[in-house]
Amino acid sequence: MSKILVTGGTGYIGSHTVVELYNAGYTPVIVDNLSNSNIKILDQIEKIIGIKPEFHQFDLCDETKVMSFVKTNPNITGVIHFAASKAVGESVEKPLKYYRNNFFSLLNLLNAYNEKKINFVFSSSCTVYGEPDVLPVTESAPVKKATSPYGNTKQIAEEILQETAQANNNYKIIALRYFNPVGAHETALIGELPIGVPQNLLPFITQTAIGKRQQLTVFGGDYDTPDGSCIRDYIHVVDLAKAHVAAIKLLEKGNPNGNYDVFNIGTGNGYSVLEAIxxxxxxxGQKLNYTVGPRREGDIIKVWGDVTKSSQQLGWNAHLGIDEMMASAWAWEKYLAENPIS
Structure with missing residues (x-):
């Protein structure tokens, strides 16, 4: 079947999507600069699917290398674009890093495919909604001023993609606005592998539980929520990966909504940080050592998604719940303890 380029394919969501693409009959091709991932993940993917995916190591911010790759790989029919800097807190501290990485990589890809018909799935985020006025938030909700440079890069990227699709019929684009990915593959062979201090909640939870970290800090306990902690729509990473396959399939058969479309990818349920713990x-079966600390700049108080459109038009639904998310994340952390990947 079709060859699909997966940028950032050795990363957390990318590696799971590579597996699901292969399971669906596609041939995934990975490009990653390994700035936030590990080359050994290719071996882990091979243990799951039986073959090692084609891999190219370079930085998508290098326009010459992107152009060369596209010219020498003419049979790629689709792109799933994950490669980006993605931590809300870090983006507040290092905005220029986020604007450079997230825009240059996208623009270089779009320029390289400018004269070729291509199906393009973009990794977007519920951060585009900012602090929503109404919950659950639908795709038609207004895009509000971003609360972080990371969120701003997703908003602007969506504008770039929409305008590109309107100007050039070669592009068929879907932006997936997903909520908070957690969990790991059922084999416990791949999962979230943060480099240095984790930027997301679940690795901090599992690393604290296994003893890598002494204590987990919950950022904020005085928000306007039932227990004072932020509320998020957590989604299992395998369900999220399958949503990208569904998006490619919709683009291949022709999206009746046109050349550009957006979908919420979540469970439709909100859990607070304390409920997740x-x-x-x-x-x-592990008791966590955690404390409630001050609020973190850039955090949204509460957000969860209306996923009706994804169910009806994308033909996708989340099937794995909070219990499976937590159990698989813990299985992955225990696997890492016995089989270090570094």
Whole structure:
């Protein structure tokens, strides 16, 4: 079947999507500069699917290398673009890093495919909604001023993609606005592998539970929520990966909504940080050492998605719940303890 380029394909969501693409009959091709991932993930993917995916190591911010890759790989029919800097807190501290990485990589890809018909799936985020006025948030909700440079890069990237699709019929584009990916593959062979201090909640939870970190800090306990902690729509990374396959399939058969479309990818349910901790303790049997600290700049108080459109038009639904998310994340952390990947 079709060859699909997966940028950032050795990363957390990218590696799971590579597996699901292969399971669906596609041939995934990975480009990654390994700035936030590990080459050994290719071996882990091979253990799951039986073959090692084609891999190219370079930085998508290098326009010459992107152009060369596209010219020498003419049979690629689709792109799933993950490669980007993605931590809300870090983006507040290092905005220029985020604007450079997230825009240059996207623009170089779009320029390289400018004269070729291409199906393009973009890794976007619910951060484009900012602090929503109405919950659950739908795709028609207004895009509000971003609360972080990371969120701003997603908003502007979506504008770039929409205008590109309107100007050039070669592009068929879907932006997936997903919520908070957690969990790991059922084999416990791939999962979230943060380099240095984790930027997301679940690795901090699992690393604290296994003893890598002494204590977990919950950022903020005085928000306007039932227990004072932020509320998020957590989604299992395998369900999220399957959404990207569904998006490629929709683009291949022709999206009746036109050359550009957006979909929320979540479960439609909101869990607070403290509820996520409780769910992890239940799934793992481990009591967590955590404290409630001050709020973190850039955090949204509460957001969860209306996923009706994804169900009806994308033909996709989340099937794995909070228990499976927590149990699989813990299985992955225990695997890493016995099989270090570094």
């Amino acid at each position: 409780t769910a992890f303790e239940k799934a793992s």
